Amino acid sequence: MVQVSMTVNGKAVSAHVEPRTLLVQFIREHLRLTGTHVGCDTSQCGACVVHIDGKAVKSCTTLAASCEGAQITTIEGLAHGGKLHPMQQAFQDNHGLQCGYCTPGMIMTAVDMVNRKGHQLDEATIRHELEGNICRCTGYHNIVKSVAQGAREMGGAK
Amino acid sequence: MHNFEYAAPASVADAVAALAKPDAKVLAGGQTLLPTMKQRLAAPTQLVDLRKVAGLAGISREGDAVVIGAMTRHADVAASPLVHDAIKGLGALAGLIGDPAVRHRGTLGGSLANNDPAADYPAAVLALGATIVTNKREIVADDYFKGLFETVLGEDEIITKVKFPIPEKSAYEKFRNPASRYAMVGVFVAKSKTGVRVAVTGAGSSGVFRQKEMEAALAANFAADAIKGVKIAAANMISDLHGDADYRAHLVGVVARRAVEASA
Known part of the structure; x- marks a missing residue:
């Protein structure tokens, strides 16, 4: 198991996860932010795109452990105060x-x-x-x- | 994917030490390794993530070469004015790899260590006569590639940077598989004071290769017409459901002529 800490949509989060945990699994299953989807799970379809340190990446092809210390933005992090992005x-x-x-x-x-x-x-x-x-x-x-x-x-x- | 142990060392020396475990593998951008592990075609017991190793990313000009760190992302090479001004074909090539999200993660070193027969960077490295620098030695491109997914890299050898000599002209043209977007044929052409080098990826059944008849013809006359008569043998071409060997051999000629025309 590895300890991972990162900032997701402005909030500090931390968890003890298996090294093989993908970023998308961490986001959906640990943080329960299910707006990020898994379509193909082979990095082709883009349903899982989130931003790591401001850049779009496929979260199904990134380890959560590799995002230690990163700033993550998911679809849930775009709207502010009930106003859509x-x-x-x-x-x-x-x-x-x-x-x-x-x-x-x-x-x-x-x-x-x-x-x-x-x-x-x-x-x-x-x-x-x-x-x-x-x-x-x-x-x-x-x-x-x-x-x-x-x-x-x-x-x-x- | 099967589980594994994870290490993120802060130096090349520590990374090499972590690689001493049996079945350990280096993780760079992960854009090939992680899908391969999901399919269980690879099952390393230990991943050594290079993300914290200082000094592995960056682009600089050193004399007559552009030096790119092994952990430099494709997107950063594609967006670099330094690369575009010095080696136009290399900047353009980086912008054609995968898609924008893949380019934000994938790295130069990862692509070269993996040596996929349809990868783009091997064509640039071979055509430009680049030098691959590892923690142990410097390897010239002509000695580096050893067939499908094979290189001369040792188990405990890590690419740190690549030195690309600056040519007079260069270009990369790619004929993509319309579904996977991988190169069915990709040709990199580089013209320098010492001659012309032409490297072909995506097509060869032993991976990237130089097309020396084209090189000789282009050295005499650097024009697309000069290579019109060069016969490409189908014998050593990949044949698969996307295209047979004859088709790929034909494409090598077509794509090489486009690359010569696009050279700048």
Whole structure:
């Protein structure tokens, strides 16, 4: 067993876990934050994307033990005081989901995309950057529209 | 995956000591090792995580070379102006590995130690004539790769950095499997004062290889047309459900010409 301590959505957490515990298992089963999903469990679908120290990663392909001391943000950490994050709001406004399973990963990837690429994202860039996130319902059309709006609004534009 | 013991040493010496346990393995970014362990194709009894070892990540220019630490993430290589200005093909290659989330974790050293026949970095290392620096020695690229998932690295040998000589021109072109996004054929072309080197990944049944007929033709005339006549034998190509050996042999020519055209 190993002791892991990290900050998840601003809150210090600590637990005694098996070394093989994946970050996504730690988040879902130990912390009971079930917004982060497991789709493929082979690092292809992106349903498990969270931010480690501000960068999008696949939490199904990261050991919890490797995140000792890290700052983790999950989908539950985006909204503040009952107000949705602009990217979440954009997905709601544009109906950027069908079944919703991939949505947490899509939104975490989208926020990371804006952090790296800025607030004016064209369709080609968004589609290319969503390479590691799969929507099994094939709902990409509205997802792309959502990301474009969310990106603008994260920059303050309405 | 099977359980294992976990160590996160703070120095290369401590990491080597931890590797002395039977069936110990080094964990870098984990983007290949962890999926392999989940499938139980690997079951190390001890993982030695290099994340706390100081001095293994970073990009610098040292004379006529770009030096990249083994634990440097693909995303950091892809985003480095230093790499793009000095070795355009290398920066572009790093940005084509996996997807954005994988690039935030995956490392140069991990990719080279694993030597997947469809990995991208081996093509750059071989075409640029890079030198792999370990805790024990310096290994030139031509001596480093030994076949599928095989290298000359010893059990207690850890890559610390890679020195890439700066070429006059370089480019990497990749024909991706549309589902897995791995290279079905990837070609890195590098032109320097000493000649032209062409390395092919994704296609060879023994892993990455140099295409010396193309190198000779391009040394005489660095133009896509110069390699149009080079026949690529299908004999040593991978044949699988994604493409047979003849198809891959054909693609090597097509992708190599694209790489020459894209060289800058």
